[in-house]
Amino acid sequence: MTATLFTIFLRLLLWGTAALALVLAAAAMWLAEQILAAPLEPLAIETPLTLQVEAGTSAHSLLARLEREGRLDRAWRMRLWLRWRGQGGHIEQGEYLLLPGSTPLALFEDLRTGRVVRHTLTLIEGWRFSQVRAAIAAHPVLVDDTAGLEAAALMAAVGLAELSPEGRFFPAIYDFKRGEGALSVLRRAAARLEAELEQAWSGRDQAVDAVLPGPDAALILASLVEKETAAPAERPLIAGVFLRRLALGMRLQTDPSVIFGLGDAFDGDLKRSHLKADGPYNTYTRAGLPPTPIALVGRAALEAALRPAAGETLYFVSRGDGTHVFSDSYDKHLEYVRRYQAPRGRQRRRLATLTIRCMCRGSRRAWWGT
Secondary structure, X not given: OHHHHHHHHHHHHHHHHHHHHHHHHHHHHHHHXXXXXXXXXXXXXXOOEEEEEOOOOOHHHHHHHHHHOOOOOOHHHHHHHHXXXXXXXXXXXXXXXXXXXXXXXXXXXXXXXXXXXXXXXXXXXXXXXXXXHHHHHHOXXXXXXXXXXXXXXXXXXXXXXXXXXXXXXXXXXXXXXXXXXXXXXXXXXXHHHHHHHHHHHHOOOHHHXXXXXXXXXXXXXXXXXXXXXXOHHHHHHHHHHHHHHHHHOOOOOOHHHHHHHHHHHOOOOXXXXXXXXXXXXXXXXXOOOOOOOOOOOXXXXXXXXXXXXXXXXXXXXXXXXXOEEEEOOXXXXXXHHHHHHHHHOHHHHHHHHOOEEEEEOOEEEEEOOO
């Protein structure tokens, strides 16, 4: 009797143990399924949004936040998954983009690698530095750590002390993360300009050495070309005109330089009095290049200034459609002035009455402004 009871008890114990093992195995399988499925289940996101992760935020606290906001179901599963993967520690602070269909797996891969949202600041060919500063001040994300800095202090902070800020930053699209300052972006733009200028100078036509003493002079010339035309095919032609005039001792007499020198006083109407008022940027009254660049310079203008088109043209006049007509004689130039400028009212009268004379190889030659 005792042996029989013991046998029954032993069988019940074995069956219970087996049943418990089955229950535990099923529970383990269910838990494993939950853990493995968690990182692949899309977050509850209907429209794109940005997730700001502050410094010191842990993975667990971020999961709790997502669960509170209703974007993540049963956050405990992701906590276990992260622990299993050994990723429950440090995450990179910053701003992260979440799109409909984004999964916790994709989010935590971004958090692990620091793939934050990148914002952009665009610097445009032909801009003055005042326009660069205005773009920085108006940017909704970029930290304006240039605010209150005078030009000299700003350039010192960028690493270009003693230089004018005009034309010293390469026009391009620069990306940055939230919290980054404008000085950081400007340092990159300045370094890019130096690299582009060095490359263009190393590939220059050696003939320009007779006129341009170095890369800085090339940058100034390129800024004049940049402002004179937006037509790509004309840049080398205009650069050729300017270089030949410099070689002959002729004044450049380029309106964009005069306009730059007028600064805020320029109201859109370039008058005869402006052309006669002497100043460092008045290329009607002063020979040679202006003292600094007058605008941001793109690669095409740099290459044009250092690899100009060959020819004998010394003059050009606007057709009024954004392009110019070129000539190698003053008489031909006057003919084009009458043809293309006559219908333009007040500017026609200015061109018809204004004659600026320049010294050229010891003789006096009349020349109209471009």
